[in-house]
Amino acid sequence: MNANVAMTKKGFGEMAVTGCLAGPVFNILMGLGLSCFFSLIKDNDTTEIPWTLTKNGEFDKGNVLPFGLISSMLVVLIVIFANMVMNGGTSLTYGIQKINLVIYAVTILGLVIFVLTKEEKGLDD
Numbered sequence: 001m002n003a004n005v006a007m008t009k010k011g012f013g014e015m016a017v018t019g020c021l022a023g024p025v026f027n028i029l030m031g032l033g034l035s036c037f038f039s040l041i042k043d044n045d046t047t048e049i050p051w052t053l054t055k056n057g058e059f060d061k062g063n064v065l066p067f068g069l070i071s072s073m074l075v076v077l078i079v080i081f082a083n084m085v086m087n088g089g090t091s092l093t094y095g096i097q098k099i100n101l102v103i104y105a106v107t108i109l110g111l112v113i114f115v116l117t118k119e120e121k122g123l124d125d
Helices: 002-009 013-041 061-086 094-120
Strands: none
Touching: 002 013, 013 061, 061 094
């Protein structure tokens, strides 16, 4: 926050707003994404690919949440990058960013519904 306030006082308000938006996105993509990725690949069973949704030929419900988050964050990153390329790297178009809002909403809603139905059916590991 101090860095953003200092940048604003020096006349770089757009840079401060960019920092406010880019910081949390980077933290989510790198922090949550990397930790989920490493938890998925940390598996003692070397006969199968450890970051899939199946384990021993059966659907593994424990991998849905991290796999869903990693997949949706990758799609969001691609949409942001495509938006930047289309605008010559100068700005992001609000219309295209609506796609990201829909992706976030669908991902969060889907994962919440998955977790709630998993708990109702007593499928916790």
